[in-house]
Amino acid sequence: MIITIASGKGGTGKTTVTVNLAASINRDDVTVFDCDVEEPNSHIFIKPENISSEPISVMVPKVDTQRCTLCGACEEICQFSAITLVAKRIMTFPEMCHSCRGCEMVCPEDAVKEDSRVLGSVHQGKNARGIDLTWGELRVGEAMSPPLISQVKDRINPGGIALVDAPPGTSCPAIEALRSSDYALLVAEPTPFGLNDLALTVEALKKLKVPTGIVINRADDAPGIVEEYAKKEGIEILQRFPFSREAASICSRGKLLVNEMPEMKALFQQLFNRLNQLLTESKEAGEVGK
Amino acid sequence: MKVVVTSSGKDLDADLDPRFGRAKYFIVVDTKSMDFEVKENTQNLNLPQGAGIQAGKTVAETGVEAVLTGNCGPKAFQVLETAGIHVITGIQGTVKGVVEKFNAGELSYAGGPNVEGHWV
Numbered sequence A: 001m002i003i004t005i006a007s008g009k010g011g012t013g014k015t016t017v018t019v020n021l022a023a024s025i026n027r028d029d030v031t032v033f034d035c036d037v038e039e040p041n042s043h044i045f046i047k048p049e050n051i052s053s054e055p056i057s058v059m060v061p062k063v064d065t066q067r068c069t070l071c072g073a074c075e076e077i078c079q080f081s082a083i084t085l086v087a088k089r090i091m092t093f094p095e096m097c098h099s100c101r102g103c104e105m106v107c108p109e110d111a112v113k114e115d116s117r118v119l120g121s122v123h124q125g126k127n128a129r130g131i132d133l134t135w136g137e138l139r140v141g142e143a144m145s146p147p148l149i150s151q152v153k154d155r156i157n158p159g160g161i162a163l164v165d166a167p168p169g170t171s172c173p174a175i176e177a178l179r180s181s182d183y184a185l186l187v188a189e190p191t192p193f194g195l196n197d198l199a200l201t202v203e204a205l206k207k208l209k210v211p212t213g214i215v216i217n218r219a220d221d222a223p224g225i226v227e228e229y230a231k232k233e234g235i236e237i238l239q240r241f242p243f244s245r246e247a248a249s250i251c252s253r254g255k256l257l258v259n260e261m262p263e264m265k266a267l268f269q270q271l272f273n274r275l276n277q278l279l280t281e282s283k284e285a286g287e288v289g290k
Numbered sequence B: 001m002k003v004v005v006t007s008s009g010k011d012l013d014a015d016l017d018p019r020f021g022r023a024k025y026f027i028v029v030d031t032k033s034m035d036f037e038v039k040e041n042t043q044n045l046n047l048p049q050g051a052g053i054q055a056g057k058t059v060a061e062t063g064v065e066a067v068l069t070g071n072c073g074p075k076a077f078q079v080l081e082t083a084g085i086h087v088i089t090g091i092q093g094t095v096k097g098v099v100e101k102f103n104a105g106e107l108s109y110a111g112g113p114n115v116e117g118h119w120v
Ligand code: SF4
Pocket: A060, A061, A074, A077, A078, A079, A080, A081, A082, A083, A096, A097, A098, A099, A100, A101, A102, A103, A104
């Protein structure tokens, strides 16, 4: 089963929830996929060993100027201005190319050849406890993250328990990570700003038809705006993690809360049990694996 | 020689528009006679990106030798360079004023883009 941990904005503690949830599951088939490719940091907490890395690249066009007749067909089909005719020369802008191969297909002279551009890498390793982590890392200065995220997701084996750390926000990269999850766990902060972002993510998830639950991070005692919203939308709040200076300091040292704070471990185990229950129920109801 | 000045208005008294890719108008000026012609920066709004590239193409079609503007991003710069057009960045004033400065030899060509891509 695939559980994706997402949030409307960065800094809500999404990675903290992902890595600690992973570490509190008592099974040997737990895998974590860090799709926050612009700023992957799950590996800091999970500490994988024997890491293998693989560069990931995409197709970009390269024009054979001997064959090109400057007909302009490629420029016309390109939706991204990534191939263009200027002063009787054909120019390509690889960093704007979406690798759709449209130019290659329409060129009447077979002048568009395949070249490649490295987007980043995918790394994989297992930690001492047996948690298997796969993470993507976008090359510095690169903006095209969705193809790299789908490369990370292609490595998911839905047989075990896969936890996916999504990039923050509701833009293209986040949606790419949430697609085809069995469950989306949204990490929210009890602030008006946080709520606004949360609502956007919830709307996107409705369209993707992914069952959704909320965990509140840095929750204060009084039931507040997130609770109210969740009630109105009929979304379950699966856990509340209280604000704690101690927890913040443990995280900032790259350590796992579940190893240092027994009360946190209990909360995370509770969260997993509830998730497991929900997913088993929906599996029985035949909803999983649409 | 002929140059293009990015402009916020349609005559020589208008202020230079500091943006190249999203400039309102391109004014093609003959630096000797001060005769000029106004070109709109028409953009294909259906395309999600590439304002700088499209603007670069529009300017390339005018056959000028240099562009006088405020900020020029890397892609527009590449297009202009390919078309053999010199770029002068970081200037301000009226269209007429900057052409006069150009004639007086007070401006020098930029060796590269002076802003990041999203500036266009
Ligand atoms: S592959 Fe697609 S996006 Fe890339 S240059 Fe060709 S037409 Fe444009």
